[in-house]
Amino acid sequence: MRRLARRRLPRLAFDYLDGGAEDETTLKANRRAFENVALRPRALRDVSVRAQSIEILGQMWSSPFGIAPVGLAGLFWPHGDVAAARAAARAGVPYVLSTASSSTLEAVAQVGGNLWFQLYVIERGLADSLVDRALAAGYRHLVLTTDVPVSGRRERDLRNGFSLPMRWRLGTVWDVVRHPRWLLQMARHGAPQLANLAAAAATSGTQAQAALLQRRMDASFAWEDLRRLRRRWPHALWLKGILHADDARRACAEGVDGVIVSNHGGRQLDGAMASLDALPEVVEAAGGRPVLLDGGVRRGVDVVKAMASGARGVLMGRLPMYGLAAGGEAGVAAALELVRQDVDRTLALLGCDDVARLGPEWQIKLK
Numbered sequence: 631m632r633r634l635a636r637r638r639l640p641r642l643a644f645d646y647l648d649g650g651a652e653d654e655t656t657l658k659a660n661r662r663a664f665e666n667v668a669l670r671p672r673a674l675r676d677v678s679v680r681a682q683s684i685e686i687l688g689q690m691w692s693s694p695f696g697i698a699p700v701g702l703a704g705l706f707w708p709h710g711d712v713a714a715a716r717a718a719a720r721a722g723v724p725y726v727l728s729t730a731s732s733s734t735l736e737a738v739a740q741v742g743g744n745l746w747f748q749l750y751v752i753e754r755g756l757a758d759s760l761v762d763r764a765l766a767a768g769y770r771h772l773v774l775t776t777d778v779p780v781s782g783r784r785e786r787d788l789r790n791g792f793s794l795p796m797r798w799r800l801g802t803v804w805d806v807v808r809h810p811r812w813l814l815q816m817a818r819h820g821a822p823q824l825a826n827l828a829a830a831a832a833t834s835g836t837q838a839q840a841a842l843l844q845r846r847m848d849a850s851f852a853w854e855d856l857r858r859l860r861r862r863w864p865h866a867l868w869l870k871g872i873l874h875a876d877d878a879r880r881a882c883a884e885g886v887d888g889v890i891v892s893n894h895g896g897r898q899l900d901g902a903m904a905s906l907d908a909l910p911e912v913v914e915a916a917g918g919r920p921v922l923l924d925g926g927v928r929r930g931v932d933v934v935k936a937m938a939s940g941a942r943g944v945l946m947g948r949l950p951m952y953g954l955a956a957g958g959e960a961g962v963a964a965a966l967e968l969v970r971q972d973v974d975r976t977l978a979l980l981g982c983d984d985v986a987r988l989g990p991e992w993q994i995k996l997k
């Protein structure tokens with residue numbers, strides 16, 4: 631899928647999807663952490679029937695994975711958010727829509743399914759209005775991303791002049807021209823916008839769109855502000871970007887419903903620990919509240935390893951987006967189906983008939 635995505639996308643779009651911050655140390659660490667876990671299969675267990683559905687906060691997931699929020703999905707495929715949300719709904723797994731989506735949250739809500747909304751706080755008034763809109767549109771899970779007080783330095787993007795608005799260079803123009811299928815799609819459907827903010831800027835009169843275009847966040851947003859958000863949002867509230875047990879404990883004390891262990895796929899703080907390494911202590915600190923993990927999941931076996939390390943499920947960012955870039959909704963569906971099959975096969979080979987039984991006894995940590 632990644633190879634197909636690389637072929638179809640111009641370099642500036644592929645690098646935006648594929649790359650990480652600075653030296654990409656954390657991006658690589660996420661993968662290495664999975665490689666450093668070895669599974670311990672058991673013999674002669676009846677695995678003729680295998681189960682991989684899970685229930686989280688009263689919602690059924692057909693498989694223990696969902697799609698993580700990814701901004702500007704319209705760059706990978708026209709109306710990419712809608713396409714990915716449709717594929718997720720068909721697969722019976724959640725789709726987390728980014729604040730920086732290229733379709734409005736209302737348009738994506740039309741798809742139905744298990745819809746979650748991810749919030750960036752660019753400016754508090756705007757955040758409030760996004761939360762109210764998400765509620766009105768029928769979203770029932772809100773994910774506050776905590777690891778973007780400022781934007782990470784993604785050097786591939788800087789080299790490509792990838793920014794909004796674009797800084798066109800001769801090399802970039804040449805690169806785009808060499809991908810006529812992509813260029814034609816973009817020409818037909820228009821360059822992707824930050825649709826949620828375009829609408830909000832028009833009504834609230836803020837400089838919101840300009841701020842998000844430059845990824846200028848409200849870096850003063852802190853625990854006291856979370857308390858306000860908790861009062862405003864009556865349904866499931868998640869914190870994404872947690873890597874420390876104390877933060878997980880504090881989140882639970884503030885009434886958060888679940889925690890997403892994440893380092894933003896290595897796109898923010900380079901040098902941050904791998905999310906899989908942070909998982910066990912966060913699970914313990916969360917005291918029974920659901921903990922999801924994202925970062926580095928590239929196959930079903932990674933889903934199984936994450937669950938054996940205590941995650942109730944995982945989110946995947948790049949994996950389904952490679953599928954989206956390769957073939958739109960059908961590409962995302964194919965990517966999700968591959969992971970579903972992977973999980974099923976891995977369970978059988980492991981001698982485990984249900985993801986609910988996964989735990990530390992199924993693996994050892996090598997380093």
Ligand code: FNR
Pocket residue numbers: 646647648660698699700701728729730748775870892893894895896897924925926927945946947948949
């Ligand atoms: C992201 N991620 C992200 N997270 C978020 O909370 N809001 C966002 O708008 C985005 N945007 C975004 C764009 C792109 C292109 C990528 C690859 C990622 C982070 C994402 O939700 C998730 O944390 C990581 O992608 C997980 O790592 P993997 O699965 O990509 O390895």
